[in-house]
Amino acid sequence: xxxxxxxxxxxxxxxxxxxxxxxxxxxxxxxxxxxxxxxxxxxxxxxxxxxxxxxxxxxxxxxxxxxxxxxxxxxxxxxxxxxxxxxxxxxxxxxxxxxxxxxxxxx
Amino acid sequence: xxxxxxxxxxxxxxxxxxxxxxxxxxxxxxxxxxxxxxxxxxxxxxxxxxxxxxxxxxxxxxxxxxxxxxxxxxxxxxxxxxxxxxxxxxxxxxxxxxxxxxxxxxxxxxxxxxxxxxxxxxxxxxxxxxxxxxxxxxxxxxxxxxxxxxxxxxxxxxxxxxxxxxxxxxxxxxxxxxxxxxxxxxxxxxxxxxxxxxxxxxxxxxxxxxxxxxxxxxxxxxxxxxxxxxxxxxxxxxxxxxxxxxxxxxxxxxxxxxxxxxxxxxxxxxxxxxxxxxxxxxxxxxxxxxxxxxxxxxxxxxxxxxxxxxxxxxxxxxxxxxxxxxxxxxxxxxxxxxxxxxxxxxxxxxxxxxxxxxxxxxxxxxxxxxxxxxxxxxxxxxxxxxxxxxxxxxxxxxxxxxxxxxxxxxxxxxxxxxxxxxxxxxxxxxxxxxxxxxxxxxxxxxxxxxxxxxxxxxxxxxxxxxxxxxxxxxxxxxxxxxxxxxxxxxxxxxxxxxxxxxxxxxxxxxxxxxxxxxxxxxxx
Numbered sequence: 001x002x003x004x005x006x007x008x009x010x011x012x013x014x015x016x017x018x019x020x021x022x023x024x025x026x027x028x029x030x031x032x033x034x035x036x037x038x039x040x041x042x043x044x045x046x047x048x049x050x051x052x053x054x055x056x057x058x059x060x061x062x063x064x065x066x067x068x069x070x071x072x073x074x075x076x077x078x079x080x081x082x083x084x085x086x087x088x089x090x091x092x093x094x095x096x097x098x099x100x101x102x103x104x105x106x107x
Numbered sequence: 108x109x110x111x112x113x114x115x116x117x118x119x120x121x122x123x124x125x126x127x128x129x130x131x132x133x134x135x136x137x138x139x140x141x142x143x144x145x146x147x148x149x150x151x152x153x154x155x156x157x158x159x160x161x162x163x164x165x166x167x168x169x170x171x172x173x174x175x176x177x178x179x180x181x182x183x184x185x186x187x188x189x190x191x192x193x194x195x196x197x198x199x200x201x202x203x204x205x206x207x208x209x210x211x212x213x214x215x216x217x218x219x220x221x222x223x224x225x226x227x228x229x230x231x232x233x234x235x236x237x238x239x240x241x242x243x244x245x246x247x248x249x250x251x252x253x254x255x256x257x258x259x260x261x262x263x264x265x266x267x268x269x270x271x272x273x274x275x276x277x278x279x280x281x282x283x284x285x286x287x288x289x290x291x292x293x294x295x296x297x298x299x300x301x302x303x304x305x306x307x308x309x310x311x312x313x314x315x316x317x318x319x320x321x322x323x324x325x326x327x328x329x330x331x332x333x334x335x336x337x338x339x340x341x342x343x344x345x346x347x348x349x350x351x352x353x354x355x356x357x358x359x360x361x362x363x364x365x366x367x368x369x370x371x372x373x374x375x376x377x378x379x380x381x382x383x384x385x386x387x388x389x390x391x392x393x394x395x396x397x398x399x400x401x402x403x404x405x406x407x408x409x410x411x412x413x414x415x416x417x418x419x420x421x422x423x424x425x426x427x428x429x430x431x432x433x434x435x436x437x438x439x440x441x442x443x444x445x446x447x448x449x450x451x452x453x454x455x456x457x458x459x460x461x462x463x464x465x466x467x468x469x470x471x472x473x474x475x476x477x478x479x480x481x482x483x484x485x486x487x488x489x490x491x492x493x494x495x496x497x498x499x500x501x502x503x504x505x506x507x508x509x510x511x512x513x514x515x516x517x518x519x520x521x522x523x524x525x526x527x528x529x530x531x532x533x534x535x536x537x538x539x540x541x542x543x544x545x546x547x548x549x550x551x552x553x554x555x556x557x558x559x560x561x562x563x564x565x566x567x568x569x570x571x572x573x574x575x576x577x578x579x580x581x582x583x584x585x586x587x588x589x590x591x592x593x594x595x596x597x598x599x600x601x602x603x604x605x606x607x608x609x610x611x612x613x614x615x616x617x618x619x620x621x622x623x624x625x626x627x628x629x630x631x
Contacts, residue, residue, distance in 0.1 A: 011138050012546065055309035060350040063316055079352060092546070104292050105302035106382055106418070106544060106580035107351040 004028050014095075014102050021099030029097050033088070041085050041097070043072055048098040058095050058103050113550045115592050116198055116557040118564050124191045125200040132201035132554075136247040137547045140285035147294045148393055151283030158282040159237055163220050165281040169274045170221060176274050179266045180217045183207060189258040189268075194535045195251050198554035203248050206258035206268045212244055213275050246284055249275040251551045253540035254387065255492035260532055272541070273389030280388055288545035289384045296397050301346035301380035307333075310376055313349050321359060327613050329366045331358075331374070336408050338373035340365070342461075343401055343425070344416025345381045345580035354583055357417050357602025363611050364465050364604070367474055372414075375404035381421035382580065386428075387542040394424065395432050402433035402447055411452040414459050417602055419491035419540065419579030425458040426498040456502065462578060463500050465607060466510045469517045476610040481519035484574040486606070487566050488512055488524070489559065489586075490534035491579035505531070511603055515576055518610040523570045529562040537577070539585035552585060553592050560593040567595075575600045 001008050005028055007020035013029065015021055026045060030037045037045075047067060051059045059067070061079060069077015082090035091103050142152030155161055170177045189206040191197065196204035203209060211233070218225030218234035225234030235241060254269035279285065295304040305313075314331040321329050332338060342365075348358040365372045378400040385394025405413055413435050415425045430436030434444030435451065435458050451457045468474045488511060500506040508531045516522050529535050538555030539548075566572040575590075577583050577600060586600035 055306065055312065057303065057305055057309050059309075060313050060355065061352050062320075062355050063313055066316065066320065103303060103350070104288070104295065105350065106345055106347040107303070107354075107584050 004032075012096075012102060015099050018099055018101065025099065026097045033093065035086075037097070038085075040072075040076075044068060044082065044085060044090065044094055045098045047071070048094055048100060052098070052100050058091060058100050061091060064090060113554075115553055118557065118561045118593060122197065122558055122561055125197060127202045128200040129202055132195075132199045132204060132247075132251060132551065134247055135243070136250045136286075137543075137545060138287040139246075140287045140290040144287060144290040144294050145280075145283065145285050147298070148280070148285075148290055148390075150280045150285055150290070154283045158242070158284075161282050162237055162242070162278050163216075165278045166217060166220065166274075169277060170217070173270070173274070175267070175270055179210070179271055180214050181222075182264045183210065183214065183266055184264070186263060188261050188263060189266075192258045192261045193252075194255070194257070194538060194558045195253075195551060195555045198538075198557035199251075199551065201251075203244070204251055206262075209248055209252055210266070210268055210271050212241065212248060213271050216241065242279075242282075242284065245275050246279055249279070250286060250543065250548065251555075253492070253536045253538065253543050253555070255536035255540055256496045257492065257533065257536065260496065269541075273386070275389075276387070277389035280390065285388070286542060288547075289388050289542040293384050293388070293393055293397065296380050296382075296384065297393070297400070300375075300377050300400055302382055302384070303346045303350055305346055305349060305379065307376035310349060310379055314374075317355070317359065317362075321362070325613060327366070329362045331362055332372060333374050334376050334408065335371070335373035338371045338408060338410055340370060340372035340412045340414050341401075341405050341408055341410040342372055342374050342414050342416060343378065343381045343421070343458075344374070344461075345418035345421060346379055347382075347418075347580035347584065348416055349379070351580070351584060353587065353598070353601050353605060354417075354580055356605035356608060358604075360602065360604025360606075360608030360611075361416060361461055363608050363613065364461075364468065364474065367611065367613060368468055373408060373410070375401075375408060377407070378404035381416055381418040381425075383421060383424045384542060386420055386424055394428065398424065398429065398432045401429075401435070402443060405433075405435070406443065406447055406450065409450070411450065412455050412459065413451065413457060414461055414464055416461050417578040417580065417604065419493040419581060422460055423493040423497040426460075429458055460500050460510075462511050462514055462603065465604070466501065466514050469514065474607075475612040475614070476518050476607075477612055478518060478520050478610055480610045481606055482521070484519055484606070485521040485523065485570055485572045486515060486519050486574045486576055487522070487563070487572045488515055488530070488603075489537065489575055489577045489582060490530050491577055491582050492534060492536045492540055494578060495532060495534045508532075511576075511578055514603055515606060518606045523566055523572060525562040525566050529558065535559040535562065537579070537582040537585040538589065540581055544581050544585055549588075553589050556585065556589040556593070560589070560595070563595065564593070573599055574606075576603050576606065578603050 008016040086093040145152045215235035216237045224232045252272040259267040292302045347354045430438040434447035500510040535558040590597045
């Protein structure tokens with residue numbers, strides 16, 4: 001099994017044990033995707049982690065965009081903005097960096 | 108995670124039979140399921156030691172259990188009518204993606220073990236051993252089939268590749284070689300109640316959020332009720348409708364329609380999924396297990412109607428299987444199935460598709476629309492394979508083609524169909540059905556989308572089409588991913604009920620007085 005900084009990840013690069021997550025792992029994962037994490041990235045990652053802690057699942061895209069818009073300014077409350085941060089999708093790439101499991105289903 | 112490099116197909120002016128490229132789609136197939144996802148479904152966690160024995164035994168079992176499978180395996184005469192009908196073959200050029208060749212992967216082993224000629228003169232009849240290479244080919248190529256059944260429309264014997272594909276996947280699961288995407292999802296569906304693994308508090312919160320947003324936007328308090336006992340209608344919709352874009356705008360549309368009708372409705376946190384991947388992996392037992400949650404929810408909530416949201420194979424499972432599976436419709440035989448059957452109101456179709464429901468309200472003039480709200484759109488409709496080739500709507504011949512189009516035309520002014528040979532019963536699959544909607548199958552998804560994209564490009568050029576409507580969660584997700592690969596706007600894919608939502612003129616809900624008045628008029 002592959003690992004990132006000693007933490008096991010599955011074939012899609014998601015953490016196997018969610019409690020292994022550290023900020024360094026997020027930075028390392030982003031590096032692998034040629035992304036340097038900015039404050040804006042961290043705002044989203046932290047939101048994802050908090051939401052997950054409360055609900056045990058990643059937020060719906062609509063919930064995420066709305067919440068980001070509310071907290072960080074209306075111009076950021078849309079999926080275009082989130083895709084600019086996470087080109088492979090805020091759901092999938094964002095969740096991976098945040099140490100959340102991959103959302104599954106017809107999405 | 109370096110993905111394999113591949114060429115994105117160039118859209119041809121006319122769809123032509125491609126020159127064969129042998130082996131171009133060879134590979135390991137999608138990610139395999141691990142013990143963690145196999146065991147909850149009752150499948151071995153890894154490839155079992157005596158896998159050949161187990162596989163042949165399973166084939167024998169399937170052959171006797173499903174007579175259709177045996178008929179399909181026996182009756183092919185290699186006429187070739189199906190060869191150029193598969194979107195995966197047209198998009199990939201791999202000859203093993205010709206439906207007959209795909210079937211033959213399974214058929215050749217069937218012949219070796221279950222036919223006289225194949226047992227004694229295998230070479231004469233193309234009978235083959237089930238060896239490692241063959242099993243690998245099964246895994247790879249039966250996960251390049253979306254079970255869309257376009258080929259079966261053109262087969263003079265009516266051979267249904269989908270059933271063979273389902274059987275092959277069932278054998279694969281039995282020997283411990285399952286697909287991660289499907290089986291992980293099924294595990295969530297049968298324990299949590301939906302494919303996402305969305306627990307009740309998250310679902311409730313998401314729906315509240317949605318209510319808030321709609322009220323801000325429209326000034327009307329449209330509700331998205333959850334677990335309301337005694338509601339008239341139970342809505343079973345794909346969980347993608349709660350979670351993904353553009354799906355959620357369709358859910359907004361359903362809510363507005365229910366609101367306008369003034370009917371009481373609810374969703375269930377216990378059965379919050381319309382999709383049923385049990386069908387994709389060919390397992391009747393698991394399909395039933397997933398569906399039983401819906402039966403329990405319907406009984407517990409004491410509803411009198413069950414309506415299905417925009418999901419292709421959900422409608423197939425509901426329309427074709429729910430009657431005997433869980434007692435929605437006629438034909439249940441067990442105690443709880445009969446109980447539900449008696450509980451549901453027989454004056455309505457059971458189950459009913461949300462399109463049928465909306466269509467009926469339009470026919471009865473209950474919904475009012477401002478069609479000009481969609482005037483910026485020139486719309487075409489993608490018939491989803493399972494709806495088109497395995498179901499009906501409205502109880503009239505071809506209703507599954509007629510009703511969605513009539514709903515769309517009732518809410519927008521500009522509608523055109525794509526080329527006739529690519530729609531209705533001959534519709535091209537979106538490219539991601541039957542468990543292929545996963546990132547690790549992106550190559551076959553993009554290649555398989557080519558025929559649909561080609562037809563779409565044509566109407567974009569001729570009529571300026573800028574909106575593609577689908578009534579399937581998989582189609583919607585697949586299109587938002589692949590459209591940009593073919594130079595389309597990814598946001599052009601929308602739900603039918605998103606168009607409804609945009610055009611609907613909301614009035615005050617009907618009061619009890621007027622309902623009573625109507626009742627009086629009817630009795631007079």
